[in-house]
Amino acid sequence: MTQQAEPAVTAPPAPGPKQSDGRTSQRPLVLRLLARPEVGVFLGAVAVFVFFLIAAPPVREGSAMSNILYQSSTIGIMALPVALLMIGGEFDLSAGVAVISSALTAAMLSYQLSLNVWMGIVLALAMSLAVGFFNGWLLVRTGLPSFLVTLGTFLILQGVNLAVTKLVTGNVATDDISDMDGFGQAKKVFASSFEVGGVSVKITIVYWLVFAALATWVLLRTKYGNWIFAVGGNKESARAVGVPVTFTKISLFMLVGFGAWFVGMHQLFSFNTVQSGEGVGQELIYIAAAVIGGCLLTGGYGSAIGPVFGAFMFGMVQQGIVYAGWNPDWFKAFLGVMLLGATLINLWVQRTATRR
Amino acid sequence: MKQTPLLRSRRVAPVVAVAAVAALTLAGCSSSSGGKKAEEEAGNASAGKADTPRMTIAMVTHAPSGDTFWDTIRKGAEAAAAKDNIKLIYSNDENAGDQANLVQNAIDQKVDGIAVTLAKPDALKDVVTKAEKAGIPVVGLNAGLGVWKQQGLLSFFGQDEAVSGQALGDKINGTGAKHALCVIQAQGDVNLEERCAGVKKTFSGKTDILYVNGTDMPSVKSTITAKLSQDKSIDEVVTLGAPIALTATQAVSESGSKAKVATFDLNKDLVSAIEKGSIQFAVDQQPYLQGYLAVDSLWLYKNNGNFSGGGEQPVLTGPAFVDKTNVEAVAEFAAKGTR
Numbered sequence: 261m262t263q264q265a266e267p268a269v270t271a272p273p274a275p276g277p278k279q280s281d282g283r284t285s286q287r288p289l290v291l292r293l294l295a296r297p298e299v300g301v302f303l304g305a306v307a308v309f310v311f312f313l314i315a316a317p318p319v320r321e322g323s324a325m326s327n328i329l330y331q332s333s334t335i336g337i338m339a340l341p342v343a344l345l346m347i348g349g350e351f352d353l354s355a356g357v358a359v360i361s362s363a364l365t366a367a368m369l370s371y372q373l374s375l376n377v378w379m380g381i382v383l384a385l386a387m388s389l390a391v392g393f394f395n396g397w398l399l400v401r402t403g404l405p406s407f408l409v410t411l412g413t414f415l416i417l418q419g420v421n422l423a424v425t426k427l428v429t430g431n432v433a434t435d436d437i438s439d440m441d442g443f444g445q446a447k448k449v450f451a452s453s454f455e456v457g458g459v460s461v462k463i464t465i466v467y468w469l470v471f472a473a474l475a476t477w478v479l480l481r482t483k484y485g486n487w488i489f490a491v492g493g494n495k496e497s498a499r500a501v502g503v504p505v506t507f508t509k510i511s512l513f514m515l516v517g518f519g520a521w522f523v524g525m526h527q528l529f530s531f532n533t534v535q536s537g538e539g540v541g542q543e544l545i546y547i548a549a550a551v552i553g554g555c556l557l558t559g560g561y562g563s564a565i566g567p568v569f570g571a572f573m574f575g576m577v578q579q580g581i582v583y584a585g586w587n588p589d590w591f592k593a594f595l596g597v598m599l600l601g602a603t604l605i606n607l608w609v610q611r612t613a614t615r616r
Numbered sequence: 617m618k619q620t621p622l623l624r625s626r627r628v629a630p631v632v633a634v635a636a637v638a639a640l641t642l643a644g645c646s647s648s649s650g651g652k653k654a655e656e657e658a659g660n661a662s663a664g665k666a667d668t669p670r671m672t673i674a675m676v677t678h679a680p681s682g683d684t685f686w687d688t689i690r691k692g693a694e695a696a697a698a699k700d701n702i703k704l705i706y707s708n709d710e711n712a713g714d715q716a717n718l719v720q721n722a723i724d725q726k727v728d729g730i731a732v733t734l735a736k737p738d739a740l741k742d743v744v745t746k747a748e749k750a751g752i753p754v755v756g757l758n759a760g761l762g763v764w765k766q767q768g769l770l771s772f773f774g775q776d777e778a779v780s781g782q783a784l785g786d787k788i789n790g791t792g793a794k795h796a797l798c799v800i801q802a803q804g805d806v807n808l809e810e811r812c813a814g815v816k817k818t819f820s821g822k823t824d825i826l827y828v829n830g831t832d833m834p835s836v837k838s839t840i841t842a843k844l845s846q847d848k849s850i851d852e853v854v855t856l857g858a859p860i861a862l863t864a865t866q867a868v869s870e871s872g873s874k875a876k877v878a879t880f881d882l883n884k885d886l887v888s889a890i891e892k893g894s895i896q897f898a899v900d901q902q903p904y905l906q907g908y909l910a911v912d913s914l915w916l917y918k919n920n921g922n923f924s925g926g927g928e929q930p931v932l933t934g935p936a937f938v939d940k941t942n943v944e945a946v947a948e949f950a951a952k953g954t955r
Contacts, residue, residue: 318846323871327845331838374651422682431953432687433859436885441647460870530866531833533885535859537682538831578835582826582842591827592803 294613297554298566300606305569312580322459332575333468339549341519343567349492349559350406354413356542362524367434377442392517396510425536451530475564492559674722678735679708692907700915712739729914734760757910771924775901775934781814793852794821801830840867858883887950901934
């Protein structure tokens with residue numbers, strides 16, 4: 261399997277005369293297509309989708325699809341920056357609690373200082389970006405592995421979430437801010453829904469797809485995208501050819517901070533209050549969506565569209581089991597089997613495609 | 617590092633940012649409704665203070681951190697400790713082995729009493745015996761109703777989960793419900809499973825169980841929505857925690873279901889939901905009381921030799937129903953996070 265940085269612009273192969281020495285024969289288009297990181301997971305997602313279309317009749321309705329996509333989008337929005345970070349050679353264990361940290365910050369600052377909710381939102385964004393900056397800065401300055409740095413941040417955030425919430429509100433959950441100025445507007449932006457053909461669709465789905473398109477464009481068509489592949493592939497050689505490694509790594513962590521803020525705001529404005537103990541364990545689901553989506557844990561390889569299907573697969577399986585009405589005692593086991601199965605399809609497709 | 621003007625100016629940046637925020641705040645970016653300003657100052661429960669010698673009590677629970685329900689238990693314990701001139705050492709760990717270590721820690725600190733939850737009684741058996749051998753009185757609370765006497769605990773404060781589940785099942789019989797969905801937010805939790813089993817036992821209609829991931833609210837919402845659209849005959853959703861109940865009401869309205877929502881456990885948002893009628897009722901096990909009585913009973917035992925429940929019977933703190941008829945009386949206490 262190739263682990264090399266992809267070119268920023270996938271230039272079509274030069275239409276020269278056919279090679280004749282037999283060493284570099286042109287592989288068929290289908291195989292070249294299958295070798296792309298997102299194709300395996302795409303087929304896995306299709307398989308899971310078709311399976312539940314047959315096994316669970318309610319899935320055939322538009323409202324069910326909208327619900328599945330909603331669940332996928334809350335995972336998927338975070339899986340995008342997590343995937344970019346992973347392509348850049350690092351990962352972030354603090355991403356799950358960071359979502360809750362951001363929501364808590366916005367809720368508490370607005371409530372305690374009686375601010376317009378939008379002020380709380382902006383301050384929460386600053387906080388989230390600062391956490392991302394801290395992760396990246398510490399990593400670059402010390403050279404510690406991201407596992408250790410972000411595990412530290414994960415524990416710090418978990419403790420701070422609880423202790424500060426308790427200190428400030430006297431309870432372990434935030435106060436309800438739904439009657440404050442700006443809440444209605446913010447809810448429209450972060451947690452509203454709209455009708456499409458009689459089906460209510462959550463706005464997070466739109467953001468998810470827009471962010472995915474944006475991330476794909478950045479990754480494949482910009483210099484910054486090239487830098488991400490380069491620092492994830494080989495940091496030293498990237499630095500040698502003039503890639504700003506420090507900037508790239510820190511900004512990727514800050515991008516995860518941005519994602520955490522966005523999802524945190526969605527949670528705050530759709531549920532009005534936040535419990536400080538939530539979010540633990542979600543980081544693994546984000547990372548899983550990125551890995552299922554074809555990003556390598558070792559960095560330098562992956563795509564932004566793959567994690568979209570990864571997150572979809574996760575949401576599809578999780579909700580599909582419920583729509584199918586299977587015995588809930590087996591829920592987690594079903595989830596595990598389906599995910600492994602889908603990932604194996606993914607792997608098999610990749611292997612087949614890269615084999616000569 | 618060498619100081620350069622550039623670095624110095626960078627240090628100024630955060631100060632400027634803070635000042636800007638403060639200025640914006642003053643400049644009228646404040647909310648005219650809600651918020652701390654609107655929160656009324658509520659007096660705290662206080663019953664004077666004992667002049668008995670200072671004693672130390674450890675409370676060790678299996679609570680996850682950051683959970684409203686368990687915070688209420690802790691508040692009850694703290695109120696009793698303040699009243700009885702007690703130094704309270706509170707600790708918690710979801711993992712049974714780690715909880716046992718925390719009890720050992722309390723023994724090592726030579727505390728005057730231990731209040732413990734026995735969610736996984738077998739894992740705690742040895743360390744509880746050790747405490748008793750060391751002459752430290754131990755009481756149980758919340759979880760362990762079936763085993764507290766066997767393990768030699770002085771008293772037990774809590775509700776019988778099965779009994780409270782049965783009480784809820786009975787209550788929804790009277791509302792005309794035919795098909796209930798019992799939502800468990802932590803798969804494999806003995807207490808939660810017992811509640812749903814209790815509901816199933818007394819409810820005359822059909823009871824289904826649904827597992828959701830309690831640490832991820834969007835997923836809780838989607839999963840309940842999914843279940844309600846998969847089975848349209850569900851007309852009653854039973855949740856086992858207040859935040860889950862509030863999310864369930866959203867799922868009900870989004871799936872276009874006609875189901876009603878009833879729940880175990882209270883918090884202040886839930887109280888207003890009951891007032892508004894979006895939630896039928898809550899079965900309250902009075903966690904504040906559990907924490908308070910457990911600590912207070914250890915003080916009584918030391919200072920007057922009393923056994924709560926006579927050492928024979930558990931002291932039940934629930935089930936108490938909170939519905940539209942009595943919610944008003946509870947609201948002011950729930951607002952403080954103590955009910």
